[in-house]
Amino acid sequence: MSIVIVGLGILCAIGNDKAQVLESLRQQRTGIGEMRYLRSTHHELPVGEVKCTNEELKTLLGIDPRKEVSRTALLGMAATRQALDDAGIPYAAEAGGIQKPSEQHAGPRTIFVNGTTVGGMDITEQHFGELRAHPNGPLAEDTLDCLHHHDCGSSTEDITRHFGCFEDCTTISTACSSAANAIILGAQLLEAGEADRVVVGGTEALSVFHLNGFNSLMILDHEPCRPFDKDRAGLNLGEGAAYLVLERGEEVTAGQTVYGYLQGWGNACDAYHQTASSPDGEGATRAMHQALERAQLQPTDIDYVNAHGTGTPDNDRSESAALRRVFGDMLPPVSSTKSFTGHTTSASGSIEAVICLLALRHHFLPANLGWKAGAADLITPTTGADDVTLRHILSNAFAFGGNDSALVFGSEPVDHAQIQQGAAPKVLSRVEITEKAELSRLKEYVKPMEMRRMSKIIKSALLSSLDALKAAEVDCPNAIITATAWGCMENSEKLLDELEDNGEEALKPTLFMQSTHNTISSAMAIRLKDHGYNVTICQKEDSMRWALKQARLLLDSGCVHTVLVGCHDETTPLFTALRRQAGMASDDHEVHSVAMVLSNA
Known part of the structure; x- marks a missing residue:
């Protein structure tokens, strides 16, 4: 198909x-x-x-x-x-x-x-x-x-x-x-x-x-x-x-x-840092290789790359290294269309996918606006061209926590094997944590100085996940799928407090770094040095249902053999009181984490 x-x-x-x-x-x-x-x-x-x-x-x-x-x-x-x-x-x-x-x-x-x-x-x-x-x-x-x-x-x-x-x-x-x-x-x-x-x-x-x-x-x-x-x-x-x-x-x-046609795709994790890209672009390299392999293409088949290309010193240097690792001396034209749109963050992957499809259909190379001078550690982007033949386009989307994805679009169909549903995955272990007092046990895995910098939800997610992996006798899973309805509520609330109390100046960067939803999943990947598939699903009470669905899709496809699936949420006194006032269902546990290790074995 x-x-x-x-x-x-x-x-x-x-x-x-x-x-x-x-x-x-x-x-x-x-x-x-x-x-x-x-x-x-x-x-x-x-x-x-x-x-x-x-x-x-x-x-x-x-x-x-x-x-x-x-x-x-x-x-x-x-x-x-x-x-x-x-x-x-x-x-x-x-x-x-x-x-x-x-x-x-x-x-x-x-x-x-x-x-x-x-x-x-x-x-x-x-x-x-x-x-x-x-x-x-x-x-x-x-x-x-x-x-x-x-x-x-x-x-x-x-x-x-x-x-x-x-x-x-x-x-x-x-x-x-x-x-x-x-x-x-x-x-x-x-x-x-x-x-x-x-x-x-x-x-x-x-x-x-x-x-x-x-x-x-x-x-x-x-x-x-x-x-x-x-x-x-x-x-x-x-x-x-x-x-x-x-x-x-x-x-x-x-x-x-x-x-x-969507010809190929890849997802891998840098497992390096919560906000910075790795110097060698490991996660990006893996994601691009996966996308090319699924598309049944060689690097030389790609006619244009729509780069993630944010314009930050770290990202552009890291992505340049990854592109050179994948393409060597045969680098196709590359540009970042964020010079047109700005970085649309979570929407960027699909906005740039549409741009790639427009380029494919109308035979042009989008320009990399604003570029004037190159450097030895950077690729040289295209300034645009018309009347070009494009058959296969690679589009990159990289994120905080090193969550790296790559898509290949093309003018020709690529036959993909249909995923056959197998037996229900085997649950190798399951761990649930609902009491804040339990979090002190994390010192069995993490140094006290590191624990001091962690929010409650990161602590509970790490503890439940590391316990589950230990019980399953799995050192490093092939994929990490995280479900969360509300995400990192504690740090989000603290950042809103700072905005309310102090205005838009001198905010603490650590609060923002640990407020995005995929902070949880990336923290586990960084801890485990896990470069595998990594995704976070946030669909309210259906979050865990969808996390288990994606885990099963991955296991049935045969591309992974073990998946760490977790559902992690936290609350604060303010959030609990507001939810009660609004008549919303409320889990009053300060933290609630469930971690499971699934296998197709």
């Missing part, structure tokens, strides 16, 4: 649909500029904003303008609608706003796989001062309602409810590789026959939280970014959303537009 792309939807700084994006790319017109929509004090930082207010997006989508909806969800809805229309997929919502999903789904089973990390943070940060001041009430209904839309999975559900045409949905949250990993999971679902078509990609809105988080790491450029340039000084943050409609090639009907 082959995997074909039959629909595209995109909004980003250079256009609100694929036609506008194509024109900007061909005219070499950047969308990075002065901040217009985000309510931040940091106007000295250029950003890549979608040129649309929330009110304009609501009008476009037929949503009551008085209803508070996360910009993340609004961008996702707009791009999803484009993709559904492009693929000719009917849906229920025209002007009715956010609706409940239909009880029955006639026709093909359509699953939505979304990538996001920010989720509804743009709304939460606006209400946080009031939430913090009145944890036990009384709070206005609309203020409390933001709790129902804060987490990543809620953004995904808001999108699916708006259209009412999806049988199921899930959320990948691996920071800047989220959308790429959503595309990979969608392909796996098609291979296993668990879906007839998938809508896959990601959405991310700018927020004060993550603008200041990145700024605390001192990796934001005060000028338009210039990836791979000798004098590069950092990245520009962007926002946007993009989705691809994937189907099995044999099921494409007459009249459908075929944009190309």
Whole structure:
């Protein structure tokens, strides 16, 4: 079977649909500029904003303008609608706003796989001062309602409810590789026959939280970014959303537009540092090799590489090393289109996938804007070209914690073996931790000085996982799949406290470094020196169900033999009180971790 792309939807700084994006790319017109929509004090930082207010997006989508909806969800809805229309997929919502999903789904089973990390943070940060001041009430209904839309999975559900045409949905949250990993999971679902078509990609809105988080790491450029340039000084943050409609090639009907084929994919972990890339690009190299192998291609078959290319000193140096390891002296044209869009973080993998498919279809090389001078430890990017023959394109997406993914798109189908479901995986061990007092046992594995720097959820995740691996007599699993409904709540709340108390200056970088959802999974990979498949799923109460599903897909495919699956969440006194006030189900354990080791043996 082959995997074909039959629909595209995109909004980003250079256009609100694929036609506008194509024109900007061909005219070499950047969308990075002065901040217009985000309510931040940091106007000295250029950003890549979608040129649309929330009110304009609501009008476009037929949503009551008085209803508070996360910009993340609004961008996702707009791009999803484009993709559904492009693929000719009917849906229920025209002007009715956010609706409940239909009880029955006639026709093909359509699953939505979304990538996001920010989720509804743009709304939460606006209400946080009031939430913090009145944890036990009384709070206005609309203020409390933001709790129902804060987490990543809620953004995904808001999108699916708006259209009412999806049988199921899930959320990948691996920071800047989220959308790429959503595309990979969608392909796996098609291979296993668990879906007839998938809508896959990601959405991310700018927020004060993550603008200041990145700024605390001192990796934001005060000028338009210039990836791979000798004098590069950092990245520009962007926002946007993009989705691809994937189907099995044999099921494409007459009249459908075929944009190309998803020929290969790879996911590996650097297992080096929570934010820095390894000097030799180990995880990136592995991910690219995997993608080429699955696509049944040699490095010399690749005609263009869309690099991750953030413009930070570490990333560009590390990615250059990885590209040279993979391609040697036969490096194809390479560019980073983040010089057009800004770094759209969790959405970047799908936004750049759409850009690659536009390049494939219209025969041009996207330029690497801003580049002026090279250096010995950097690749030299292309400044763009027209009328070129492109058959195979490699697109990279790398993230905090060394979560590295690579995708290969092409103009020809590649036959992939269908995944045959085997017997239920064998559970080699299972460990559950619900009491904070148990965390002191972590000193059996970790030095006390290291423990002092860890949040509760990292401690409980490490302890339960290391206990489970020890019980299973497994030193290092082939894959780490983490489920979490709320992520690193303690550090996220502390960072919001700092913003509320001190404004947008002098934030602690460690809080942001340990606030992203895939911090948990990457911490385990770094501890174990595990370069294997690594992904984090954040779909509320369905998080563990989806983590186990992906573990089974990997085991049934034969590409792994042991998987560490964990479900890890934490709460804080404030969050517990607010959830009670909002009438939400609440697990009052300060930490709750379950770790399992699964095997196909």
